[in-house]
Amino acid sequence: xxxxxxxxxxxxxxxxxxxxxxxxxxxxxxxxxxxxxxxxxxxxxxxxxxxxxxxxxxxxxxxxxxxxxxxxxxxxxxxxxxxxxxxxxxxxxxxxxxxxxxxxxxxxxxxxxxxxxxxxxxxxxxxxxxxxxxxxxxxxxxxxxxxxxxxxxxxxxxxxxxxxxxxxxxxxxxxxxxxxxxxxxxxxxxxxxxxxxxxxxxxxxxxxxxxxxxxxxxxxxxxxxxxxxxxxxxxxxxxxxxxxxxxxxxxxxxxxxxxxxxxxxxxxxxxx
Numbered sequence: 001x002x003x004x005x006x007x008x009x010x011x012x013x014x015x016x017x018x019x020x021x022x023x024x025x026x027x028x029x030x031x032x033x034x035x036x037x038x039x040x041x042x043x044x045x046x047x048x049x050x051x052x053x054x055x056x057x058x059x060x061x062x063x064x065x066x067x068x069x070x071x072x073x074x075x076x077x078x079x080x081x082x083x084x085x086x087x088x089x090x091x092x093x094x095x096x097x098x099x100x101x102x103x104x105x106x107x108x109x110x111x112x113x114x115x116x117x118x119x120x121x122x123x124x125x126x127x128x129x130x131x132x133x134x135x136x137x138x139x140x141x142x143x144x145x146x147x148x149x150x151x152x153x154x155x156x157x158x159x160x161x162x163x164x165x166x167x168x169x170x171x172x173x174x175x176x177x178x179x180x181x182x183x184x185x186x187x188x189x190x191x192x193x194x195x196x197x198x199x200x201x202x203x204x205x206x207x208x209x210x211x212x213x214x215x216x217x218x219x220x221x222x223x224x225x226x227x228x229x230x231x232x233x234x235x236x237x238x239x240x241x242x243x244x245x246x247x248x249x250x251x252x253x254x255x256x257x258x259x260x261x262x263x264x265x266x267x268x269x270x271x272x
Contacts, residue, residue: 009068010078024109035135043075043092046113058088064108065093101174142166204236
C-alpha cells in the first residue's frame, strides 16, 4: 500500500496533502483478470505481448480512475508512481473488487504487469519476494487440482510451502463474523416470534373464557360458530396488524444499526 501523494499524473500538479488517500496495488500476470472474472470497463487489460514492450503499462480500478481523473477519460494518461520510477501508460480501467471484508468500502487500487525479469523496474517489498499467489479456474475437483499444483511446485523447489484453498473458503473466512451475527439475530427473532404467539394465544384464550356466557347467548340467538370465530379472530388480527405496524416503523428507524452486517442489501429493503 502506498500514498497517493507519491503518485504524479502527467500534466497535473502533485496532489496536496489534504487530498491524500491510500492506494493498494497488485502485481499480476495477463490471465489474472479472466481467472477472477474481473470486468473491463474501459480499454483493455494486460496481454502476453506486453512483456516484450518497451513501454510500462498500468491498469486502474474504477475507484482510483474516478479519483485521479474525475472529469476526463483515464485511458492513455501517464502516471508516475514514485519520483525516480518510470512513467506508466493507463491501458484500461476494471471494475472494483472486494479484497477484504465484503462490508468494507472498495479502496483505490492499480495493477502492474508481473514480468519474468528478476528486476521488475520498481520497488517491491521484501515480503512479496518470498511468496506468490496463484489463481486457478477449472472444472476439476479441488483435490485433484491441489495435488497437481503441489506436484508442480515441489518439482521447482522442494522446500516451497503450498497452501491451497477455494475462493468459497476464503470468502467464508471473511464473512464468519457477519454470518454468526445473522444466525444469532435470527434465533433471537424466532424466540421473540414464539413468545409473541404464545402471548397472543393466552390473551385470546382468556378473552374467550371471560365471554363464555356471551358466546352462549349469541349461539342461542342464532349466531353461527363461524361468525363467533370471526368475532374473536378479527379482534386478534387488529392487535397483530397494529403491533406489526409499530414494529415496522421502529425497525425502519433502527435499521442503520444493522448496516455493518449487510452486503449488497440496503438496510431498508422492505422485501428482505
